[in-house]
Structure formats: structure tokens, C-alpha cells
Amino acid sequence: MSTPTEPRRRTGRPRRRGQPVGDPTAEILAAAGRLFGELGIEATTMSRLAAEVGLGQSSLYYYFRSREEVVAALVAEANVVPLALIDRISQTGASTAAKLHRFVQGDVEALCALPFDINEIHRIAGREQERFARYWEERAKLERRLASLLKDGMAAGQLRPVDARLTTLTILANDEGTQNWYRLKPRRAREAAIAVADLTVAGLLAPGHSLEDVRDESFRSSIETVTPRSRSGNKEETARP
Numbered sequence: 356m357s358t359p360t361e362p363r364r365r366t367g368r369p370r371r372r373g374q375p376v377g378d379p380t381a382e383i384l385a386a387a388g389r390l391f392g393e394l395g396i397e398a399t400t401m402s403r404l405a406a407e408v409g410l411g412q413s414s415l416y417y418y419f420r421s422r423e424e425v426v427a428a429l430v431a432e433a434n435v436v437p438l439a440l441i442d443r444i445s446q447t448g449a450s451t452a453a454k455l456h457r458f459v460q461g462d463v464e465a466l467c468a469l470p471f472d473i474n475e476i477h478r479i480a481g482r483e484q485e486r487f488a489r490y491w492e493e494r495a496k497l498e499r500r501l502a503s504l505l506k507d508g509m510a511a512g513q514l515r516p517v518d519a520r521l522t523t524l525t526i527l528a529n530d531e532g533t534q535n536w537y538r539l540k541p542r543r544a545r546e547a548a549i550a551v552a553d554l555t556v557a558g559l560l561a562p563g564h565s566l567e568d569v570r571d572e573s574f575r576s577s578i579e580t581v582t583p584r585s586r587s588g589n590k591e592e593t594a595r596p
């Protein structure tokens with residue numbers, strides 16, 4: 356089965372107040388993310404979503420033909436943040452251990468900033484793997500990139516020998532599990548992100564390498580974190596606390 360095509364994005368549909376608008380896709384996805392987080396996906400109707408963004412229901416259908424299309428758009432963006440983050444980190448001149456610390460910190464912070472539960476997105480994509488084939492392709496790409504980073508660290512003697520694939524899955528599971536507890540406590544998200552990064556790297560450092568040195572190197576770099584359309588305020592930097 357082929358993956359569904361992207362719904363057409365057109366402009367000029369009126370809001371309930373009568374004013375014409377540009378393409379409101381980003382606003383629709385942001386509202387959907389909030390409502391899915393507050394009410395759950397099944398309880399979020401298209402009429403409720405239309406009201407949230409100030410569109411008539413027929414206007415909402417102009418951009419998304421069903422709630423499932425909205426879900427598909429959010430699922431498609433679930434890997435945007437970590438892939439963009441690991442791409443940026445890979446281009447820096449930091450040590451591999453510092454890159455890993457920065458990735459974990461940035462990944463946890465970005466996950467906690469999402470207005471919806473990432474694990475619910477995983478469950479949706481898992482139930483319909485053919486429909487969300489692109490999601491799983493990008494997820495596999497993320498896993499390969501992170502496993503490659505771990506292998507580089509082991510080859511450089513910075514990280515102790517481990518099963519790179521198993522460790523990759525464990526790191527991502529830890530990051531996503533942290534979101535479950537801190538998504539609704541954004542003021543503590545950075546603190547949690549640094550703690551998870553410390554625990555991850557400390558458990559992987561080879562003898563003779565200091566977590567304090569790795570943290571200092573990680574904090575010296577400033578990596579811009581890109582968030583998907585389902586989150587307003589598109590860019591923020593992870594920085595030293």
C-alpha cells in the first residue's frame with residue numbers, strides 16, 4: 356500500500372469572523388496538538404478543532420479532509436526535531452561524548468515542549484505501519500544516526516564498548532519516557548533534560564574520561580533546536596543552565 360499524499364494547502368478561506376486568511380496549516384496543527392494532549396485524539400472532533408482556530412468546519416475540511424489527516428500530519432513531524440538536532444550536532448567540532456550529551460539534552464527539552472504525548476503518536480503509527488511508512492523510515496534513520504555516533508565514540512575510546520543498536524533504542528526510550536513526566540511541567544524540563552543527559556553519558560563514558568569535562572564542552576556549544584509546526588515559537592536554543 357502506498358503512503359497517503361499530503362493534503363493540498365490552499366489559502367484564502369474565511370474564518371468565522373469573516374476575514375480571509377493565509378494558509379492556517381501551522382495554526383491548525385498547533386491547536387490539534389494542544390487538544391490531543393488535553394482531550395485525547397478520540398475525543399477531539401473536527402468541529403472542536405475548527406472552533407479552536409476560529410474556522411468554520413467546512414473551511415477546516417478545505418485543509419484537512421478528516422481527523423486522521425491531521426493525525427498523519429503530526430505523525431509525519433514527530434521525527435523532525437531529533438533528526439534536525441543530530442544533523443546540527445554532527446557538524447560541530449565537539450568530542451563524540453559531548454555531542455551525545457548535547458543530543459540527549461536537546462531531545463528531552465524538545466520532547467517536553469511538545470503539546471501532545473509522543474508515545475500516543477507512536478501507538479498511532481504502530482497500528483497503521485503501512486500508512487505511516489514515512490514515519491518509520493525517518494525513525495530508522497534517526498536510530499542509524501545515533502548508533503553511528505555511539506560507534507564513533509567507541510572507536511575514539513571516549514565511550515565504553517556497548518551494543519550500539521540496543522543502546523540507541525534505550526537512549527531514545529529514556530528521552531521519550533521523560534516527556535511523559537515532565538511535559539506538563541515545562542519549567543523543570545531543562546533540569547530534567549540535563550539530568551538525563553548526565554546519566555546517559557556517565558553510564559557510557561570509557562575509563563579516564565570525566566563527565567564534568569564532557570558537560571563543560573557540551574554547554575560551551577549552542578545548538579539551535581527546531582520545533583515542528585505543532586509548536587509555536589519555532590526556534591529556541593539549548594544553553595548552559
